[in-house]
Amino acid sequence: MARDDLGALAARLGRRLIAMEQPILARHGVSMWAYVVLNGLAGGEVRTQAALATSIGADKTRLIPVLDDLQDRGLITREPDPGDRRARLLGLTGSGRELHRAVQAEIRDAEDRLMAELPASDRDAFLRTLSALAG
Template sequence: MERDDLGTMVGRLGRRLIAMEQPILARHGVTMWGYVVLSALAGGSVRTQAALAASIGADKTRLIPILDDLQERALIEREPDPADRRVRLLGLSEPGRALHRAVRAEIRSAEDALLGDLPAADREAFLRTLAALARRAPAGDG
């Protein structure tokens, strides 16, 4: 069976997902990168700005204005590390957690609508396979 290349198919799907998510993010007053940061911090595994940048594939210097904006809006907390005052420790504030939950719920609802026509077994297999492939791709790729 002839098919498009993976890059073509994933690119098309990626563009559709971004177009679907943009109005949701705009309604909540957060950028795509802001949401990426909130999502990474919601996982609790990232504590420093350098570790965050590496985990999401962002340049450290370009990440600073995003963190500044989120901090000014009281969505994240950024404090000096008592062990090394040059290092900033990051965490979500309660308003940040609430915003992340609200945005994620709307995005998941839109994803459910997108995948709704697929049989349940196909949907589960797609999500499981996509998660496995995503784990194999370093954050900085792409």
């Protein structure tokens, strides 16, 4: 049986997910990259800008305007690293954590509606497989 390449299938799913998430992000006044940053910092540990850029797959120079905006809005903190004054440590503020939780809850609800298109027996297997392949 012929099928599309995995890249083509993943790209179509990616476009569908982005289209689903854009209105949610717009309602909360955050860009996709801003949400990616909030998500990357949501684990709670303080991280350097360079480590964050690596973990989310972003060019650290292009990340700076996103960080500036989030800091100006009081959603993240960015302080000099006491161990390396050239580096900056990042963290979520209470407002940043609250915004992240609200956006993530709406995105997860939308994902649940999308996943409802699959038979219940396939949902967990899909998520496990996707996590393994993306890992």
